[in-house]
Amino acid sequence: MKSGLSGVGAAKVAAVILALAILAVLPLLTSSNYLLGVAVSGLLMTVAAAALNLVYGFAGLLSFAQLGFWGVGAYCSAITVMDAGGSFWAGVLVAAGVNGLLGLAFGYPILRTRTHAFVVATITFALLCNLVARDWISVTRGPLGIPGLPPPRLLGYEIEGSARFFYIVLGYAVLALCFLYVLETSRIGLTLKAIKQNETLAQSQGISPLPYKLAVFTIAAVITGMAGAVFAFHLRVVDPLIFDFYYMQTFLIIVIIGGTGSFWGVVLAGAAMVVLPEALRFSNDLRMVIYGAILVAAMLLMPRGVAGWIEDRRLASLRANLR
Amino acid sequence: MIPLLEISDLVKAFRGVRAVDGASFAVQAGSITGLIGPNGSGKSTAIDCISGFQRADAGRVHLDGTAIDGLPPQRIARAGLTRTFQDVRVYDTYTVLENLLVVAKPFATTNWADAFLRTQKFRETHGQAEARALDLIDLVGLTRLTHAPALILSYGQKKLLAFAAAMMSNPSIVVLDEPVAGVNPTRVNEVAEIVRAANRGGTTFLIIEHNVDFITSLCDHVIVFDRGRKLTEGPPAEVHRDPLVLDAYLGVEPGHEPHLARAG
Ligand SMILES: Nc1ncnc2c1ncn2[C@@H]1O[C@H](COP(=O)(O)OP(=O)(O)OP(=O)(O)O)[C@@H](O)[C@H]1O
Ligand SMILES: [Mg+2]
Numbered sequence: 001m002k003s004g005l006s007g008v009g010a011a012k013v014a015a016v017i018l019a020l021a022i023l024a025v026l027p028l029l030t031s032s033n034y035l036l037g038v039a040v041s042g043l044l045m046t047v048a049a050a051a052l053n054l055v056y057g058f059a060g061l062l063s064f065a066q067l068g069f070w071g072v073g074a075y076c077s078a079i080t081v082m083d084a085g086g087s088f089w090a091g092v093l094v095a096a097g098v099n100g101l102l103g104l105a106f107g108y109p110i111l112r113t114r115t116h117a118f119v120v121a122t123i124t125f126a127l128l129c130n131l132v133a134r135d136w137i138s139v140t141r142g143p144l145g146i147p148g149l150p151p152p153r154l155l156g157y158e159i160e161g162s163a164r165f166f167y168i169v170l171g172y173a174v175l176a177l178c179f180l181y182v183l184e185t186s187r188i189g190l191t192l193k194a195i196k197q198n199e200t201l202a203q204s205q206g207i208s209p210l211p212y213k214l215a216v217f218t219i220a221a222v223i224t225g226m227a228g229a230v231f232a233f234h235l236r237v238v239d240p241l242i243f244d245f246y247y248m249q250t251f252l253i254i255v256i257i258g259g260t261g262s263f264w265g266v267v268l269a270g271a272a273m274v275v276l277p278e279a280l281r282f283s284n285d286l287r288m289v290i291y292g293a294i295l296v297a298a299m300l301l302m303p304r305g306v307a308g309w310i311e312d313r314r315l316a317s318l319r320a321n322l323r
Numbered sequence: 324m325i326p327l328l329e330i331s332d333l334v335k336a337f338r339g340v341r342a343v344d345g346a347s348f349a350v351q352a353g354s355i356t357g358l359i360g361p362n363g364s365g366k367s368t369a370i371d372c373i374s375g376f377q378r379a380d381a382g383r384v385h386l387d388g389t390a391i392d393g394l395p396p397q398r399i400a401r402a403g404l405t406r407t408f409q410d411v412r413v414y415d416t417y418t419v420l421e422n423l424l425v426v427a428k429p430f431a432t433t434n435w436a437d438a439f440l441r442t443q444k445f446r447e448t449h450g451q452a453e454a455r456a457l458d459l460i461d462l463v464g465l466t467r468l469t470h471a472p473a474l475i476l477s478y479g480q481k482k483l484l485a486f487a488a489a490m491m492s493n494p495s496i497v498v499l500d501e502p503v504a505g506v507n508p509t510r511v512n513e514v515a516e517i518v519r520a521a522n523r524g525g526t527t528f529l530i531i532e533h534n535v536d537f538i539t540s541l542c543d544h545v546i547v548f549d550r551g552r553k554l555t556e557g558p559p560a561e562v563h564r565d566p567l568v569l570d571a572y573l574g575v576e577p578g579h580e581p582h583l584a585r586a587g
Binding site: 182183186187188190191193194197198200201202203204205206207208215311315318319 | 374375376395396397400401405406408412413414415416417421424425426427428430435438439441445449471472474475488489491492
């Protein structure tokens with residue numbers, strides 16, 4: 001039992017090192033801007049999904065506000081660079097700060113509401129962000145958006161080309177995921193899932209749910225906002241389409257397929273969601289149909305996601321052993 | 324000597340139904356006090372008000388001389404009053420050990436940064452909490468299941484786990500809502516023994532239970548509830564002979580005894 005567990009641990013470490021190694025040499029393996037672009041958006045969406053997993057999978061808060069934070073982050077970095085003359089890095093920091101404040105200010109009142117009201121409030125927030133982006137023309141330039149974002153600069157050098165930008169994205173993704181991993185495997189993660197499972201029981205054990213929920217909601221807002229800020233420089237343009245429901249739906253599918261509340265499940269699903277549509281390119285007509293069919297099949301076979309499916313197997317064998 | 328827990332004139336109504344209707348009673352420090360009464364007499368509702376899960380319409384609650392009414396449940400738990408629930412509650416996906424390590428108070432000296440960074444101080448605190456958890460798991464006889472997820476436990480085992488979790492913060496008083504209801508009769512004496520052992524360790528108990536043998540053998544003092552307030556109180560043997568109590572359990576309104584005669 002003990003050696004089996006550490007075997008799983010060693011396999012995980014090996015898989016992480018392998019994945020990092022592949023990602024690190026990816027720009028050397030391919031010069032295709034297209035493929036690097038796919039990897040960039042895949043990494044950023046995986047980060048956003050992992051942040052949603054913290055809020056939904058750990059704290060039980062089905063938040064559609066993530067879409068709002070993603071887009072607000074993108075606008076923050078674009079405006080910082082194009083209108084305030086700041087650097088790309090300043091833009092990402094501004095996105096972090098603005099989303100942190102927004103997460104606190106919006107989370108504080110709505111985290112007191114119950115499940116359904118909470119979901120509706122977060123959807124409204126995302127819609128409102130979209131509306132502001134479209135109508136606050138003096139700041140956001142309205143439906144036309146902000147085109148022509150320049151490549152980021154580091155130490156005076158322009159980070160031109162997909163390969164170099166890819167490394168920035170990889171760096172951010174690794175940092176953000178490490179932060180989430182350390183948080184979720186700590187006692188804070190244990191407490192969060194306790195609150196999610198049974199809030200009154202947690203209260204009877206001296207736990208105050210609100211500070212935990214607010215902290216998690218704000219942290220997820222910051223991480224998602226920074227990912228959106230970087231994503232803007234991948235697109236090179238920010239317009240209200242950054243609030244397209246496509247993004248939210250992708251975050252949500254990654255979390256659900258991976259298994260809510262499972263860090264590795266979500267990271268794995270993030271990778272699969274990038275690789276799968278590309279791997280299906282052999283048949284351009286049926287690509288999205290096959291993709292959809294695979295998603296539906298996955299949900300039918302593993303309603304609690306990959307991680308939930310594995311957990312169920314483990315429990316079944318545990319039960320069998322006890323008999 | 325002031326009582327450890329003192330309830331005065333507690334009132335709680337649900338849409339006009341006065342579930343608790345001016346209840347006053349006290350629990351002495353170091354005692355094992357029983358709280359009995361017919362179904363629907365307001366025992367659980369009173370406990371919900373005392374532990375902060377329901378907001379009482381009126382009345383005061385003092386724990387060791389300090390007013391705790393109006394505080395949220397987590398503050399009351401940290402102040403030293405913990406409880407179990409009539410519908411047994413545990414974290415199903417957590418192991419028996421994790422169920423106890425969730426409890427906040429043993430970690431009161433550490434903050435989020437300590438937990439996030441796993442500082443030396445945090446690891447020491449965690450070690451102490453784990454040692455206490457293992458002692459409690461041993462006390463309730465679940466050692467064999469320490470690392471098993473709670474959802475594979477039997478109903479009775481879950482009640483024992485919920486009891487251990489309520490003890491985890493070393494509270495001054497624990498309120499148990501029907502600790503042996505639905506527990507295998509052969510195990511009821513074991514539960515009584517566990518409560519006695521914890522009581523010898525200095526914990527005061529207030530126990531709601533319908534099992535007469537359990538209450539009679541375990542409690543020093545019994546409070547009888549009827550229609551949301553205290554009907555009478557005294558040593559268990561006396562209380563169970565009290566004609567008022569018998570009437571309350573048979574559901575006969577005072578002054579309508581002829582019905583009882585006819586029905587009998
Ligand atoms: N949330 C609620 N809403 C409306 N009525 C309630 C609520 N909780 C309890 N009641 C009512 O209050 C009265 C007292 O219920 P309570 O659960 O406190 O009784 P009890 O003494 O614990 O009974 P039992 O021994 O069956 O557990 C009952 O009439 C019940 O229907
Ligand atoms: Mg009850």
